[in-house]
Amino acid sequence: MSNAGRSATGIDLVIVATCTAFDRKPSIAARVAERLGIAAPAVFDLNAACAGFSYALATADHAIRAGASHRAIVVGVDKMSDFLDWTDRSTCVIFGDGAGAAVVEAAESAGGIGPVVWGSNPGKGGCITLETAGPHDLPAMFRQEGPAVFRWATTELAPIARNACARAGVDPAELAGLVTHQANVRIIDALARKIGAEGAVIATNVTESGNTSSASIPLALSKLFERGKIPSGTPILLFGFGVG
Template sequence: MSVTRTAVTGVGGYLPETVLSNEDFTRMVDTTDEWIVARTGIRKRHKAGDDQLTSDLAVEAAKIALEAAGRTIEDIDLIIVATTTPDMTFPSTASIVQAKLGVPRGAAFDVQAVCSGFVYALSVADGFVARGLSKCALVIGAEVMSRILDYTDRSTCILFGDGAGAVVLEAAQGQGTAEDTGILSFDLQCDGSKTDLLYVDGGVFDSGRHVGKIRMQGNQVFKHAVQKISEAAESAMHKAGLDHQAVDWFIPHQANQRILDGVADRLGLDREKVISTVAEHANTSAASIPLAWYAGIQDGRVKKGDLVLIEALGGGLTWAAAAIRL
């Protein structure tokens, strides 16, 4: 039986020029390079310039993804941006990206699921493409997490970085099997009772007093992350009719190297199959999966025909996974 799948035809990534090393943080808070590496695996992260907005990072990643797909701005008819750090309360960052790219038509909107945002946005775009509502979609994860960090809080300020990643999505015909090219399955979840574990303590509710900074109960987030992410990944593989042996590359949300290792071990995946950029990028929230994906393509590991498993967990708590044949 012929079915319409949503294929990933191009991937791009962008990182700001400014780099903050662990040594830089030793001059801000009571920490050491050894402590940060041992607890998180992070060695450095990128920071947007004062004149750079989330939309600027998103545009650069989108251009690279479009070039990889062999498409132009005239082909785009849908833009979805996953972000926790929008340029403005409204309009959407996707609308601003549309204008900056010069895209002449189509829908544009944001998705907010924090670190899970890219997978959530991908699922929304899949609905558009697979139903024929979009012929060429851009899904972008973009963040300037540095704008919502408390640089006196050593438990959070060391964890995050800025960046953007993008994918181009187009329709592809398949036979309804796990060998099809394209997105094969999703698992999306949320437990709103755990909002107090990871949140930003300000915003429009706060009478405009301050933008707000990230607050996190790190040990609790870690405990839930390995369990919830593993469950979502197993569910996505089951829905696609796959087992762990079919996975060529595991491309997780880059939160913490210990979480990456814990999930891979729980899923029975060889750690050599894990695409990890956490040491170089830190946690770029919704941007982390497409950035790691792009890194895997750049170094030649991730190739056409490979089966990739992606996953993430973020504030909400939200968590999600997807299985995709390239």
């Protein structure tokens, strides 16, 4: 909250995006609100895996635009190390643990968050899984079909990103920054080319933090701002993608 220049007093919505919470209740959002001393906010967790922060940010934006919320905290957090198979070197060396958060509130000036373009391909949900054998068989183990995921990400996703730019009235060549889910550098570079955003500052925090799932976009975005790579108020495309 200190970096945002805000206190917890005015927060009325807490959304936590995560796919690695062991406990079903209370929600991680409720625990965050309790730790921050926020009185009576709306709280819920959201599981969209690696796309989680983008989903949560859009949900907070929509709630504020609808007047259901005035100021929200959006958190992306995953502790992937709890669910990795350390004998599977094709996955365990890729992932990291991380968390990132943003304060979202209404503003008088134009711009801000959105428009949002949603999408999914449920038929490919089996390419990335974190499942137990039964309701009490913990821990679950992460599994990924790497080649299938790479083909999907590099051949099917760019039109969704271009659609988001078109709805915002921004040519991809005009983007100041591109912050995708930090899957790996080959996917990020391929998406940048196919989106047409080669002139943008492209986030590659994956080389420092690994793939942190729901935390990857807020971590990558914050580092670009902290290092002065992207001026405030310029157009940035946030592009989350993952399981399903």
